[in-house]
Amino acid sequence: MTIDLTALGWDADRAHDVRHRTDHRPGRVARVDRGVCTVLGVDGPVRATLGGAVLAAAAHDPTRLPCAGDWVLLATWPDRNVTVEAVLPRRTALIRRTAGKDARGQVLAANLTAAAVVEPVHPEPDTGRIERLLALAHESGARPLVVLTKIDLAPDPAALARQLAAVAPGVPVLPVSAARGAGLDPLRAEVVSGRTLGLLGPSGAGKSSLVNALATAVVMPAQGVRRVDGRGRHTTTWRALVPVPGGGAVLDTPGVRAVGLLDGVVGLHRAFADIAELAAGCRYADCGHDAEPACAVREALDSGELPARRYESWRRLQREVAYETRRRGVRLAAERHGARRRASRPSRPPAPGGC
Template identity: 80%
Template structure:
């Protein structure tokens, strides 16, 4: 089995990076299971463990570990082993904060051209979740989309999409039904040859059904809607890159119960571009939007141009990002202190006999 890497996005820029590392074979990570990668290489899929340089980089920063969507360079050893020796620089990455207190990041998917926030219309969309995931998508460097799944269950999916466009300024909002094949054409353009679409959303949102509909075959397992509450069942438990026949790829991520934001101020500003635009109209550049005179945000809240719910969502996420930024700085400072202490201990160590 051979694989056309250009259909998966390999291009001259990636090849130029790879040329710096000699004769290693390139490939794209489809899946990672406990440190073992399934990599799509030109000669076919291979299973590869992590090489020493990759493990050393991950010891300093866990986000250096390969993930679905990464382009990597492989080495084949005389004993038959294949290892990932290099993770090539990422053009885009979906990164969420891990559950720990050290403000580190977990890469959900890499090298996306578009990042779709997938939200089911039934029983009803969670607007706050859409806002949070959009901030993550904006910060990734990929082009964000909002995909409203199970649109066949909505009375008027087009009107619902127009309504939700207010919380996704400048972002396409696409109602789709994978079961009926409705509304998929705009998404097919996102998985054209050489392009990669990432799907981000809660369990049961219909991400796996979307993958299957775009691929034209059952590539990911799916389950039906629960009768009790109308919600979809959790299906995917790993991140997987799925090649699409004819070129392009989709990365399906596990359902996320909670997504913590890192210090992604730029992504948050783009997700709330309407509030940022209002704030620029305030009389004072340092306006706190808390009763100051000529506050454009306060006026918008009074007139109803800006909803109190969206304003509170913005403030909550701003506090979270500021807090995580502080934690990250504290972690980096501790690492620097640890490095200085190690350097001082090495400098104070007496030389060994013979001067070595």
């Protein structure tokens, strides 16, 4: 089995960056299972463990561990073991805050050209979740999309798409039905040769069904939502890169119950571009949009131009990003202080009679 790496996104720039490493071969990570990577190489998929250089880098920064979508360099040893010896620089990365207290990030997917926020129309779309995930998608550097799934359950999908466009300024909102094959053409354009579409959304949103529809094969298990409460079942528990016939790839991520933002100032600004445009009209450049005079944001809120729900969502995410930025700053300062203390600690003299 051979794989055309250019169809998965390998290009002249990446080849130029590793031209001196002739003892290694490139590949793209399809999935990671407990530190073992399935990597798509020119000779087909291989299983690879992590090399020493990768482990050493990850000890200082866990985001440097390989994840689905990464381009890596592989080495094959005399005993036929294969190791990942380097993770190549990422052009884009979906990074969420981890659930722990150390203010670190977790890379969900790498090297996406487009990141789709997948939201089901049934029982009803969660606008707050769309806004949060759009901020994450904007921050990644990939082109964001909103994909409304299961439109066969909506009486007027086009009207719903127009309604939700208000919470996704400048972002295409695509209503689709994987079951009926409706509305998939715009998504197929995102997985042509060299491009990768990432899917991000809750369990039961239909991400796996989209993967199967785009791959024209059943490659991911798919289940619906529970009829009792409409909540999704967790079907995909890993991140998986799936090549698409004809070139390109789609990357499915596990259903996320909650996504914490990490240093997402740029993404938040873009996700709420309508409010950012209003804020540019405030009298004071440092306006807090609370009780300051001539606040264009408050004026739009009072007039009804800016919905109160969207304003509160924006302020809530602003506070979250500011808090996480401060926490990360404290952690990094503590790490630098600890490194200085260790560097200045005098060496112990050898014991008497020692070698």
